[in-house]
Amino acid sequence: xxxKQLIAALEKKGVIFTQDIRGTYNADTFAMDAQPxxxxxxxxxxxxxxxxxxxxxxxxxxxxxxxxxxxxAERKVGDWTTATAQFPVAEATGNVSAYDDYSxxxxxxxxxxxxxxxxxxxxxxxxxxxxxxxxxxxxNINHIERIEKAALLxxxxxxxxxxxxGIAGLKNYGLLNDPALPAAITPATVGGAIKWxxxxxxxxxxxxxxxxxxxxxxxQGLVDMDAPMKLCLSPTAQxxxxxxxxxxxxxxxxxxxxxxxxxxxxxxxxxxxxxxxxQLIANDIQGQQVVETAFxxxxxxxxxxxxxxxYKQKRSAGTWGAIIMQPVGMAQML
Numbered sequence: 363x364x365x366k367q368l369i370a371a372l373e374k375k376g377v378i379f380t381q382d383i384r385g386t387y388n389a390d391t392f393a394m395d396a397q398p399x400x401x402x403x404x405x406x407x408x409x410x411x412x413x414x415x416x417x418x419x420x421x422x423x424x425x426x427x428x429x430x431x432x433x434x435a436e437r438k439v440g441d442w443t444t445a446t447a448q449f450p451v452a453e454a455t456g457n458v459s460a461y462d463d464y465s466x467x468x469x470x471x472x473x474x475x476x477x478x479x480x481x482x483x484x485x486x487x488x489x490x491x492x493x494x495x496x497x498x499x500x501x502n503i504n505h506i507e508r509i510e511k512a513a514l515l516x517x518x519x520x521x522x523x524x525x526x527x528g529i530a531g532l533k534n535y536g537l538l539n540d541p542a543l544p545a546a547i548t549p550a551t552v553g554g555a556i557k558w559x560x561x562x563x564x565x566x567x568x569x570x571x572x573x574x575x576x577x578x579x580x581x582q583g584l585v586d587m588d589a590p591m592k593l594c595l596s597p598t599a600q601x602x603x604x605x606x607x608x609x610x611x612x613x614x615x616x617x618x619x620x621x622x623x624x625x626x627x628x629x630x631x632x633x634x635x636x637x638x639x640x641q642l643i644a645n646d647i648q649g650q651q652v653v654e655t656a657f658x659x660x661x662x663x664x665x666x667x668x669x670x671x672x673y674k675q676k677r678s679a680g681t682w683g684a685i686i687m688q689p690v691g692m693a694q695m696l
Contacts, residue, residue: 420503422511428518429629430525430655430684433537433594433643439656439682442483447656447682448476481658482529483680484520488513491672513677517661521681525655526631528683537594537653537684538631538639546639546694547576557638558602563613566602569695570617573642577693581647585691590623590645596633599640600626637696644691652691656682 369379439447452474459467488509498505528535535541549556549569558566570593577585585591603614603626617624632639644652658680666675686692 416501418502420508425515425519426630428522429627430522430537432627433592433629433641434525434653434655434684435651436655436657438658438660439685440481440658442659442662442678442680444481444658444680446478446480448478449685449687451475451477451687478533479682479685480529480532480534481680481682482524482532482534483658483678484517485676485678486513486516487674487676489672489674493671514661517677517679521657521660521679524681525684526629529681534681534683535686537641537686538634540684540686540689542686542689543692544576544580544689544694546696547572549695558599558605558613561602561605563605563607563611563616566605566613567616567620570642571620573640573693573695574621576695577642577644577691580690580693581644584647585644587621588623590625591621592625592627592641592643592645593617594627594629594632594641594643596630596638597628598633599638600628634696640695642693642695644688647688647691650688652688653684653686655684658682 373379452472454470455473456470457468459465490506490509495505498508524534524536526536526538528539549558550565550572552561552565555561555565558569561569573593574587577591603617604612606612614626632641646652660679662678664676664678666673
């Protein structure tokens with residue numbers, strides 16, 4: 363519709379145009395007032411936080427498992443004032459001679475040694491501020507609880523590490539580096555393969571048998587196939603025990619068939635820089651525990667210090683590392 367036609371249609375509807383306006387709009391273009399500039403920024407949405415979802419639960423970052431106390435039972439030795447501990451070891455001595463009514467030959471006695479270990483005490487601090495806690499609460503985060511959990515994890519991880527490696531510079535050793543540990547043996551090479559990941563279930567079971575034979579040799583038969591024992595290895599090495607042969611039998615099934623009381627325990631620490639370490643540990647020898655882990659204090663909670671608008675609190679603990687009482691009850695393979 364042209365401008366003239368539009369004006370004519372509006373006049374029929376009763377709209378009255380003056381002669382000046384009619385002359386102005388006599389052209390074929392229809393002029394309208396210009397749209398004034400906007401005072402606000404272009405926007406067709408809402409603030410982003412209004413369409414943001416916050417999960418009601420808190421997702422915790424996971425860490426490697428702490429398995430030392432599954433390998434060796436844990437007990438308290440002394441307290442936080444105890445610097446050293448001695449573990450008396452008694453060995454029976456004696457000899458016999460041919461009987462004679464007038465002979466004083468032959469004697470029996472005992473020899474006692476006093477191996478010593480040194481404790482190591484450590485600490486961590488919890489700190490939190492009033493505003494810090496209040497701000498976290500706006501996000502439904504219990505900040506103090508989170509700090510508490512962090513302290514538990516931090517100290518637990520260190521304690522676990524001390525049970526595997528001890529403390530450098532002290533007579534404080536771990537499951538993997540005690541000087542009394544027997545030397546690691548080498549697994550058999552089968553078809554050019556030495557690692558379990560490349561071996562058949564039969565070859566893996568034979569390596570375990572080799573490790574068990576080493577344990578029997580060290581203990582002179584005090585450990586037999588039915589004895590409770592732990593096969594300690596890394597999670598990666600354990601995966602090889604799922605390998606099956608053409609009959610559907612896994613390496614794990616073959617091992618459990620021969621050693622019904624053997625327990626598998628995995629820990630990341632057994633994946634060492636020198637290769638996969640495997641330890642076979644008898645639970646006890648003639649009723650005496652082979653190895654244990656020990657602490658002075660598991661966690662000591664000290665006074666909370668109140669400052670102007672914040673708080674802090676010390677937590678402390680102590681470790682003896684791993685106490686290996688019967689080194690012959692542990693065999694190793696690398």
